[in-house]
Amino acid sequence: DTGVSQDPRHKITKRGQNVTFRCDPISEHNRLYWYRQTLGQGPEFLTYFQNEAQLEKSRLLSDRFSAERPKGSFSTLEIQRTEQGDSAMYLCASSLGGIWYEQYFGPGTRLTVT
């Protein structure tokens, strides 16, 4: 399977705990994106990397959120001191970059904060 993969697929955590999600993009894609989706809504942009550089962050991304893409391959999204409002599906996408704007999404990580 050469699509975008995400791990874990589901995460249940208690309020106040830290969580980390991983995304592996399509191998030849140099752009990687994180989105958040709540029930009944479309995905909302969080942040984006070109290779290892984080080029754009949404104002939705509070100080409790941090993302990395250390070697320009996989990426991690960490949420510190989780809150119940953080419960959502966290989606990762990748694209070739340049003139190719199509983003291909992974299966998502469903986070439930209790």
Place this chain on the structure above:
Amino acid sequence: EDQVTQSPEALRLQEGESSSLNCSYTVSGLRGLFWYRQDPGKGPEFLFTLYSAGEEKEKERLKATLTKKESFLHITAPKPEDSATYLCAVSAETSGSRLTFGEGTQLTVNP
């Protein structure tokens, strides 16, 4: 600010009953308009990209069209397996590489 509005929110069709989904957008400099299909509990699946008014793309029973203000996803003779949420998104010249999504249309096709 980029805006994408999809209608209707939900649509129920009988198998074989053709219809259209609407996506209205407001952006400064459209780079591309994208249609995705999303099944429950899964990530969005890419369907089409449209770049300029007048462009059309087809895939099986789906056909996407684009004007300067809106896009339509036409579904011809749908089957139950076409049931899903269809999402529309735009990429704008003033918004970097992010996609701005609408809230989606939940399509149910009854046998």
